[in-house]
Amino acid sequence: MLMRAQALYLENATHPQARACACCEVRRGSLFGVLDASALDRIRAHVAAPQLKTGEYVYSRGESGGAVYTIRVGIVRFERTTEGGRRRILRMASRGDLIGQEALLDRPYGDDAVACTPVELCRIPASLVRELGDTQSTLRYELMNRWQRALDEAETWATELPAGSARRRVLKLLLLLARHADAEGRMWLPQRNEIGDMLDMTLETSSRQISQLRREGLIELLDTRQARVHLPALQAALQAEDA
Amino acid sequence: MLMRAQALYLENATHPQARACACCEVRRGSLFGVLDASALDRIRAHVAAPQLKTGEYVYSRGESGGAVYTIRVGIVRFERTTEGGRRRILRMASRGDLIGQEALLDRPYGDDAVACTPVELCRIPASLVRELGDTQSTLRYELMNRWQRALDEAETWATELPAGSARRRVLKLLLLLARHADAEGRMWLPQRNEIGDMLDMTLETSSRQISQLRREGLIELLDTRQARVHLPALQAALQAEDA
DNA sequence: CGAGCCGTTGAGGGGATTCAAGCTCAGTGG
DNA sequence: CCACTGAGCTTGAATCCCCTCAACGGCTCG
Structure with missing residues (x-):
């Protein structure tokens, strides 16, 4: 506004x-x-x-x-x-x-x-x-x-993001955001409260999840707003979560 | 399939x-x-x-x-x-x-x-x-x-439904479904597990919520799959929830 | 009439929220 | 130069809501 x-x-x-x-x-x-x-x-x-x-x-x-x-x-x-x-x-x-x-x-x-x-x-x-x-x-x-691409993207977000535990939702979000990554593999990382608004969780929860993934080595924080992710590990973690 | x-x-x-x-x-x-x-x-x-x-x-x-x-x-x-x-x-x-x-x-x-x-x-x-x-x-x-109408509908669902408490989500869903009601004010009511899949909750939780709303007189179950809702009361309940 | 589906309700446990405190860091002005 | 400030992030502790597991009742159908 x-x-x-x-x-x-x-x-x-x-x-x-x-x-x-x-x-x-x-x-x-x-x-x-x-x-x-x-x-x-x-x-x-x-x-x-x-x-x-x-x-x-x-x-x-x-x-x-x-x-x-x-x-x-x-x-x-x-x-x-x-x-x-x-x-x-x-x-x-x-x-x-x-x-x-x-x-x-x-x-x-x-x-x-x-x-x-x-x-x-x-x-x-x-x-x-x-x-x-x-x-x-x-x-x-x-x-x-x-138009169809926009609809498809909206439905993909609606399908994948709101379901499951906080950890699962954060993993899914990172995978979706990684599709917009640049050539060096750096991707844009939202603020914690933005993550909250994407995944319907509090900023504390998103912070805990991101920190946890960082400790596990699945994601590397470069800048405050930039990160590098390890795609295979991320996908493996997601599958483990879905099982 | x-x-x-x-x-x-x-x-x-x-x-x-x-x-x-x-x-x-x-x-x-x-x-x-x-x-x-x-x-x-x-x-x-x-x-x-x-x-x-x-x-x-x-x-x-x-x-x-x-x-x-x-x-x-x-x-x-x-x-x-x-x-x-x-x-x-x-x-x-x-x-x-x-x-x-x-x-x-x-x-x-x-x-x-x-x-x-x-x-x-x-x-x-x-x-x-x-x-x-x-x-x-x-x-x-x-x-x-x-195309735009479909996109708009998808985004409306994505905006309104996944956020908030179970009670709030059920109230929102009922209001969205009420838009498809027939002339006599009867609306289609999904099965409890369908509600669960729409709102990302278990069928037990959706059952509890629907039963609670029935007890409060906000919704009236006719058939198993049909109901009549009291729109003003529903909206009031939703506002109370959002506050 | 038993089988199975669907809905309801209860009890217990776990994960997310809430409330709170402390941290880093950039910007500002004394 | 550095205290001061505020924004953003992290972490802890307690509470609560929802999930899980379970039992039961109504209903339809074979």
Whole structure:
């Protein structure tokens, strides 16, 4: 609610979007990766490339932003607040993901989208996507794919995370987060109270669990927010827990 | 896995689908409600109207069915099984809902879809929907709407249900299920072990909670599978719980 | 009428919460 | 330079809620 994406970072003063799109490392595999060069030309002028710091909001629930975003760098979490006032973290998105698709239907955003790390985005007006969708069938197909991917991710979180003991849930979460790890195997580690909001436990419990896993050598804390995990050991521990 | 939708119930031997579509009470507000008469004509011959009994599978996870379904009568639940072998119920669908949309992307179904009550469906081949989508922009828009609705429903379940005490979770579930109630205010009540799989608790705990709510007069058990709830009292109890 | 499923209820134990204290560390200002 | 502060993390002790194990009753069906 407090901080919102406003600042528009442009890498190059003369041809800002040309650089942002043409050189984009995530274009392949991203929403507009399916477009040809002429279509890409049309969109460049309308796409902004905001940058957010940790904790800033991409958008919040109920807001009618009129734009979708692709994530170029960083990790974004989706959260909602229950009527009782408790925060729940529903799923994560990272590089290459499309978020805020509700805007294509002229609906207000359904979740709060918050930067977990410094984040670089592409902001694409919803009207532009709709317009392109009318002529480009590949874009339509890709859009439906994105929707299904989001649904799948949400259901995976809903299936795997809320069930079982605190230890099991933490292990599962670490495995899901490890999918967003960088090339050196470092992964983003949430704060203890964030873990609590993801797994419906108190911050004390999540702290105890993380500390325990650290003592067992399954996870190595680098920075406060970064860790390296031993995947095979983690999976073994999870299986032992499920048995 | 065991029982699958195969039987093709036709209400009328001469013009089966003509009746199924033209007379369909849920057409307004359903996927093909946006189509005009000529488009409706084209689809009639390809749409089947299977009926399922309680507990039968519409489809199961991993299966490549090549069709989407709209629900005409009844309630369907989506479930997945964790790697540890525990069943999790993720969300519900009822009259007017579109399910199995993954098929439009040539993907296998992502969940098991199981009849909670006797169910009547329309089975629509994915190729037919894709074909119509290429020419009918209203259908495309409606499809995206359905996708977003499914995502929203999944996130609502994920937000509201797994958090808090057993009592709070049961209250929340009853409120969500009450949205599928019929005109007389009767709602479908899951078995105790189904409630357990929805809320991650044992069947004993869910039984205790339901019994307690019955004693408090917040819920009235009619049939074994049917109940009438007192919405205002339920909401008050929930607020008291959240406070 | 016995078998089996489903729901209910009780007793006991264990794991998570609650309440509380102390720790590290970064930022601030005397 | 260093005390001061506050945020985030860790750990301990006591309580409580839910799970586990168990027994029993109603109901349907073979």
